[in-house]
Amino acid sequence: MRVRTTAALAVLMAAALSAAGCSNDASMPGQGGGPAAPAAPSADCPLASAPDPGNSAPPANVPASTGAPKLAAKDTYRVAFSQNASNNPWRLAETASMQAEAQRLGYQLTVTDANNEQAKQIQDIKGLIAQRPDALFMAPITEQLGNVVVEAAHAGIPVFLLDRDVDTTAAKPGEDYVTVVVSDFVQQGRRAAWAMAQATGGNATIIELEGTTGSSPAIDRKKGFDESITQCPGMRVVVSQSADFTRAEGQSVTETLLQSHPDATAIYAHNDEMALGAISAIRAAGKVPGQDIKIVSIDGSKDALTAVDAGELYATVESNPRFGPKAFETMQQYAQQGQVPVQLVLEDRLFNRENAAQNIAEAY
Numbered sequence: 001m002r003v004r005t006t007a008a009l010a011v012l013m014a015a016a017l018s019a020a021g022c023s024n025d026a027s028m029p030g031q032g033g034g035p036a037a038p039a040a041p042s043a044d045c046p047l048a049s050a051p052d053p054g055n056s057a058p059p060a061n062v063p064a065s066t067g068a069p070k071l072a073a074k075d076t077y078r079v080a081f082s083q084n085a086s087n088n089p090w091r092l093a094e095t096a097s098m099q100a101e102a103q104r105l106g107y108q109l110t111v112t113d114a115n116n117e118q119a120k121q122i123q124d125i126k127g128l129i130a131q132r133p134d135a136l137f138m139a140p141i142t143e144q145l146g147n148v149v150v151e152a153a154h155a156g157i158p159v160f161l162l163d164r165d166v167d168t169t170a171a172k173p174g175e176d177y178v179t180v181v182v183s184d185f186v187q188q189g190r191r192a193a194w195a196m197a198q199a200t201g202g203n204a205t206i207i208e209l210e211g212t213t214g215s216s217p218a219i220d221r222k223k224g225f226d227e228s229i230t231q232c233p234g235m236r237v238v239v240s241q242s243a244d245f246t247r248a249e250g251q252s253v254t255e256t257l258l259q260s261h262p263d264a265t266a267i268y269a270h271n272d273e274m275a276l277g278a279i280s281a282i283r284a285a286g287k288v289p290g291q292d293i294k295i296v297s298i299d300g301s302k303d304a305l306t307a308v309d310a311g312e313l314y315a316t317v318e319s320n321p322r323f324g325p326k327a328f329e330t331m332q333q334y335a336q337q338g339q340v341p342v343q344l345v346l347e348d349r350l351f352n353r354e355n356a357a358q359n360i361a362e363a364y
């Protein structure tokens, strides 16, 4: 209760300060400089005066992967990574992180790129299975890749899922694959909703840009956000459409949706790239991003942090792409101990006006 009250006061004070500040204050949003300040919280929106929900508690009682193909402990390994796309900085950072860690360890790593196509990723994985790597890392494009995971398991290859999940009724955790290393996407959606409530005070007519249809981050980021905003009667998603996690589609879909929903005051994008495309579309429509339309997204890329610092993007919830160290450490642990938990959940930060600038240099 105490924390809540303090946070509410801080928000009120920040709002009062920015309202009192003169109109040429460089930190005011939408005036060509300075990150965006929170809006005054509406009384009927508890989310607008609540503290940042933060990360979820680590999942309890996660079973161990006892039934998956084993991995012999060796000095060096020949491994493979099926990447689903290379069309955004997040994907490039993930691949680079895998390559850097493999190189550091002296492991041989083969990477395939599915060009954001499910059929290609299935073919890529079949090709990798035929090469019989010691272990197979996979960033599945959608949850529908369970069958090919099972194929790898039947070939005796331990599979480690990275950054996205598959449908667990098709591929059993700890049997058909060893483990999945992921962020809590539902919680990311909840934090994005919280940030949106800060940005808008709890009154927002929202366009939602969804990620790749059928991918676990698109499904769960939608769930967390949509459920959270039901706390606030003034926050409403008026249209929700996929822009496939890309900047180009983020722009084109936003252009169309701004025409059909000229009353929109906010955009929630499931990743930064779509938000950056949306910012271009907002400008092209003669509106001011960050002022006429508040935007919140997820990932924490360099361009997004720069947009937060410029006051165009209100906040971005981190989804860390640097999987290399965790991926290989988990693989080694599996080789040595014969089992690891079937799910490993990462912790994420939230970037907003308070910390964006200082994190730009190290962002991807």
Ligand code: GYE
Binding pocket: 088, 090, 091, 163, 164, 217, 245, 270, 271, 272, 273, 298, 299, 319
């Ligand atoms: O947010 C997005 C990427 O699966 C967590 O996929 C990942 C998401 C990330 O293309 O930018």
